[in-house]
Amino acid sequence: MLDKSRLLNIYRKMLEIRYFEEKVFELFGRNLIPGTIHLYTGQEAVAVGVCLALHPQDYITSTHRGHGHAIAKGARLDRIMAEILGKKTGYCKGKGGSMHIADFDVGMLGATAVVGSALPIASGAGLSIKLRGTSQVVACFFGDGASNQGTFHEGINMAAIWNLPVLFVCENNFYAMGTRQSSVMLIENIAERAVAYGIPGITVDGNDVLAVYEAALKAAKRAREGKGPTLLECRTYRQRGHSRFDAATYRPKEEVEAWLKKDPLKRFQAKIIDMGIIKMDEVYQIEQDVIKILEDAVIFAMESPFPEPAEALKDIYA
Amino acid sequence: MLDKSRLLNIYRKMLEIRYFEEKVFELFGRNLIPGTIHLYTGQEAVAVGVCLALHPQDYITSTHRGHGHAIAKGARLDRIMAEILGKKTGYCKGKGGSMHIADFDVGMLGATAVVGSALPIASGAGLSIKLRGTSQVVACFFGDGASNQGTFHEGINMAAIWNLPVLFVCENNFYAMGTRQSSVMLIENIAERAVAYGIPGITVDGNDVLAVYEAALKAAKRAREGKGPTLLECRTYRQRGHSRFDAATYRPKEEVEAWLKKDPLKRFQAKIIDMGIIKMDEVYQIEQDVIKILEDAVIFAMESPFPEPAEALKDIYA
Amino acid sequence: MRQITYAEALNEALHEEMERDEKVFILGEDVGRFWQGAFKVTKGLAEVFGNERVRDTPISESAIIGVAIGAAITGMRPVAEIMFGDLTTLAMDQIVNQAAKLRYMFGGQTKVPMVVRTPFGAGVSIAAHLSQSFEAWFMHVPGLKVVVPSTPYEAKGLLKTAIRDDNPIMFLEHKLLYPIKKEVPKEEYLIPFGKADIKREGKDVTIISTLFMVHKALAASEILANDGIDVEVVDPRTLLPLDKNALINSVKKTGRVVIVSEDCKTAGVGAEIAALIAEEALDYLDAPIIRVSEPDTPIPFSPILEQFVIPDERRISNAVKKVVH
Amino acid sequence: MRQITYAEALNEALHEEMERDEKVFILGEDVGRFWQGAFKVTKGLAEVFGNERVRDTPISESAIIGVAIGAAITGMRPVAEIMFGDLTTLAMDQIVNQAAKLRYMFGGQTKVPMVVRTPFGAGVSIAAHLSQSFEAWFMHVPGLKVVVPSTPYEAKGLLKTAIRDDNPIMFLEHKLLYPIKKEVPKEEYLIPFGKADIKREGKDVTIISTLFMVHKALAASEILANDGIDVEVVDPRTLLPLDKNALINSVKKTGRVVIVSEDCKTAGVGAEIAALIAEEALDYLDAPIIRVSEPDTPIPFSPILEQFVIPDERRISNAVKKVVH
């Protein structure tokens, strides 16, 4: 069992993501965010559970729905927010935006907007670990939709045959935009696809942060021992639309309600309170802390300058 | 059980392919064939077994190792040979060559030199059948090497979710050029990959033409009934190198010898003789017939003119 | 005349052609009844023609194109949608090696009547992966035709022509054009391929431009008119086939040319058009040929950066002034 | 000086760089000990450096490039081989959207030091799927560098530079060059990117050409010399960066230019170079710029057809005569 401080840390991280996303939602509504946004609300247990099983020097790769991954791996809220606002102080100097958050200092190798494109890249980071002989692992996040891309097949197979230390973390939130998982694959559990590569495939409740953590820890241990990759399917749900413009009317109301009852944050909060690990005033204290750093992050981002236009011509070549 | 005339037809087709390929080998050695060649020698039972289960109006797609597929589907030896020699009378007027034989009149939708690229195209032909409401099926041939391509994953999945009438026929000859199957996938039977798409996956002895036929017939029946695709793995062996330039020294001698003992043509000949279906003089008669049409095909091809150079500028647009 | 948007014009073309020919069908990610296309171009079509003819696909760009090819060579007329033009990179083998070449490789035995619709272009702050323009790549692929409609009128007329054409068509739209509302006749019409349209007549300088840049070129021309410079704006409407005569005739008339395209400058659309003029109309040129385009950078996210790289009226005007003086 | 083939020169470059820097490794289909590369460029390397550093891959072009990228951004220096240039179409997202753009999108946080080696070109009768040349596509992608070595000397010197460069490099070879044997020093040397080489000095006409076409241009020049036409042959050696000054200086000197490239004419390498000259050196031109290239067709199989489409000495000479007279 995890000790109290780690449990509180889990709670804090999930809350950071939740509040961060709600703030992004609000700022977008106020026309302060250019482009579009894909919120992680409801899926917090996946990023937090997986990243808790990782070491600081481990890597992750991320997706268009990536704010939560970055936060869970330890990236700073203020610089993520600044990036989302297109500011000079953002992680990518305003060149990447919401879909391309990266923080190489914390092993966050960046988010891609091309669905499924990170799988072979994660395998490559795994190969690099093997060749350099370190004990790192890579966690590669992707969606149910991504698992129908050719890169899923090619990327996982290559990691499998070379026993690379990669956790392929499929966040099955049952939809790719308006497309239901069940309409684009005949199998129920995406983890079954692991059979095709001769690697373990595990399906867990992606709204149970401890279940995710334990499965990820096992997979990471396996990976560090040189036994190769695991396909870890975390079944979860995005509580909002696909992007800011989507009201998600294609989802049955009962389905949405059923999943809202399984909210990962509330569940975990209830659990640690029930277990007597944390008291309500501590919950309140964490909440205040998170609200505070988030406020600071927003102020930092809002007050940061936009980049100089000519910045557009830099960073093309090393 | 198949009747005598069909059994003799199987024998004849396999022999046609075998002798055709040996003739191509010889002509190549005499510098009469431009480019390169990939011979089907040793794999005859796959094409013949599968195509026997098809109707004339059914489709097939083919590969760089495609002469056998074309012959089995009913294309003319003379026009295939003319194409391989780069002649005007070839199926593609000399524009395609050995790797791009096609005969749309017999449902042979053409061969591709891009490994794995035909899988989605075959699914598309299957979709067309479904939309047009005919009772055709498509057989898509590809190799063990091709099964690691992203198009394998995407193409089969799409056929699966739409219940398309496609037989995905994997000719597992255990090598992709010099690369052993076991070094590029952890699973033993490629048919296991069917699990990922929720469709049947069947592994058969690809050097046993009747076993192939029966499996293909079952899959075709399923497809015609609207029950969707099957992944049919036929385990076989190419008796020659990958291409004309390859001595295939990367294959252990014992392995080659063991497979030569399982030669599909000899096995089938022995079987029908043992069963009393055919007598040696009939075998001899068929052989003479095949030699004769092959001789005619070679004469046709050799005597045919090369295309006019300006033919290169035609057929770009319809 | 009634006005409809570019997206609505495309939708009408799809609707009419699906009604006319039951071989026409649509496939792509989220084109069906739940989403109706990322830019709503397929709105209402699934309701009318059913899920069989308006097919939602998995996220499998390569198979979307491959399936379209297989259907096309066996008697159907698919219209495939790739949600963003940048994602055609996932299907290049199918587009370039298969769709464009099957007819040729097989000696004319087959034809590949299919349309690939996809939007290019920057301007909505969705960064480097979803904002590119690389029309020039497809111009470099014999066997394809490349269509670039700049207005609702062209969108409808060219899409109908594309669907009836027996070849693989890259039908390239632009994200910022979808909401643009302009006149479109109710009566059926087709626009032939390979016929440029003179969007503005003028005698001093020729601007050649396509897609969203046509509108910027026209806006720049108005400003320049105040300075007494009379600009002719020519919109090729299809890049392959390209209406060489129309371009060259305009250059012969004006003697000066500026090419405006939204792609990266090097080896872009402007390169081909400039080379064509340098080869066939050099003697008529009174000034160097200037290309106005994006600089050679990926598209950045932050609007201030993005607007810096997209060609605008000011850069177009400056280029025109440069060739005039 | 000793002579070695182009394939051997590449092999030496790989050997030396792998010895120098243990971060350098090779991956690709059949590059290992059993096959040693489809064109034998990786011969003997697996024996020396082991299977870990010379890795046979599955047939998964997209993952080959993706894996190289992942390794490159985490400290390694991969050299990926794609067996035929045509097959880069299977990996375009990884090359164009990922390798070329990651550094930019992430605001300079990472670099992507990797080389993609692949052969283009026709002439060995393996038809439309395995004979193309589309260097121009990669020129259109900022973030990439595009290297086109024409001789064993260039092959070695440029590959070594490529491996030491911190950016993604498209290192484009040509099938017919592999067996060509020429002088290559034994001593270590590097060739900088962006420096054209004048392969033949002349004063009447400039031919700009790359890869295998350099040899045809030189052969044509010898024939033209007999007719009293003194040709200058300039080989840019890298298409991105492109040594604009060298090209323009040569044009300024001769006033006439023919561009010879093996790709399809429309929107090819010749287009960019012609456009560049029309933009920056128009006043020095005494004749139209002629592009000699393949016509806009796929590559046909039969040698008689194939030789008809590939530019040859006769077509090059005719073009030169046309710009001279």
Ligand SMILES: Cc1ncc(C[n+]2csc(CCOP(=O)(O)OP(=O)(O)O)c2C)c(N)n1
């Ligand atoms: C290759 C590709 N195809 C299509 C898109 C457009 N698109 C963006 S997100 C998305 C859905 C992705 O679904 P999933 O992988 O399940 O992730 P989720 O959005 O559910 O987190 C699509 C189709 C894209 N960005 N990339």
Ligand SMILES: Cc1ncc(C[n+]2csc(CCOP(=O)(O)OP(=O)(O)O)c2C)c(N)n1
């Ligand atoms: C996409 C692609 N990658 C690589 C090649 C080069 N190549 C031609 S055949 C071949 C091996 C194919 O192996 P397999 O699919 O098992 O078919 P087989 O040759 O054994 O019949 C390779 C790698 C190619 N033509 N296409």
Ligand SMILES: [Mg+2]
């Ligand atoms: Mg999803």
Ligand SMILES: [Mg+2]
């Ligand atoms: Mg094989």
